[in-house]
Amino acid sequence: MAKSERFHAYVLHKRPYRETSMLVDFFTLEQGRMSAVAKGARGNVKSDRKSLLQGFQKSELDLSGRSNLKNLGKIEASGVAFSLNEKALYCGFYLNEILSRALPDGEPFEDLFANYEHTLLQLSSVKSNELRSLEPILREFELSLLHTMGYLPDFEHDCESEKPIQADYAYYFDAASGFVQTHPANKLAIMGIDILEMTKGEYFDDDKQSVRRAAKIVCRAALRHLIGDKPIKSRELFLLT
Known part of the structure; x- marks a missing residue:
């Protein structure tokens, strides 16, 4: 044995x-x-x-x-369980689901483990049940997961021209390669200023809605590239509330 x-x-x-x-x-x-x-x-x-x-x-x-x-x-x-309520609980289910699908078997990720614990602590401490208060916490963890798995894009350069991201240019995010300049009318266009501010964690500020939108677009596309197109079941819970 x-x-x-x-x-x-x-x-x-x-x-x-x-x-x-x-x-x-x-x-x-x-x-x-x-x-x-x-x-x-x-x-x-x-x-x-x-x-x-x-x-x-x-x-x-x-x-x-x-x-x-x-x-x-x-x-x-080993310690007290994290108490998650309502939408914070759904966020916890979401973290567990993407980890189950993203992590390979038997490979240690100590920093990610610590970030997971920190994220649960944040979710358990949020007083507001509004999704806008929870989304920045999810974005921060998603970016940590993407970084750990090697799927985090280059936030400083256009992947085609290799030129630095310009604050007043519009870009499209391709999960397989990175950011590429596009027309501002593209419905998935992200302004360069928002890409640059993502690296500073500016999506936590309520007045940074465009940065939050950019972070959501990037994380969803990059996660789909990492875990596949199969729908994430825990996301459906948000639609029921």
Whole structure:
């Protein structure tokens, strides 16, 4: 029997497996995304394993096995779970979904793990339930994910001419290559000033709506390039509220 190893982790996704077990995808500090069988997690057992396999709860757990699909051993809470309400909860589901689809198996991303925790803290601290208060937090994490995975574009140069981005020029974002100059009438055109201000995190200011729009266009296109065209289910939750 393979020796078990201890990990610090969050649950990203879980689904039923056989009669009483679950397949669980974890985001671990030590090895990135890992999948495991949680035996008896759906059964009528007296252990608290089922309650610990919840989203936004940091845990310490033991995983064993030689294949990519591990076996979950001991699991215990490591700190208080982040409390997310209403739209912030949907944002949390969104983070978990894009991580599940973007992360390869068994590769550590310690900085991204720290950013994920920081993002959950931000979401749990937001007092307003308005999406405009939550979107900048999502953009910041999306950009962090894109940077980690090598999909963040060059915000300083036109990818065709290689000339510096000009504040008063309009650009189109091609996820496969970067920004290219376009006509301002293009419905997806982004002004150069907004591209330059994205690098400063200016999308957090309420009066920077054009920068927020630019960040949304860039992140959506780049994420689609990273995780594919399959619809993101958690986005549909926002349409129901």
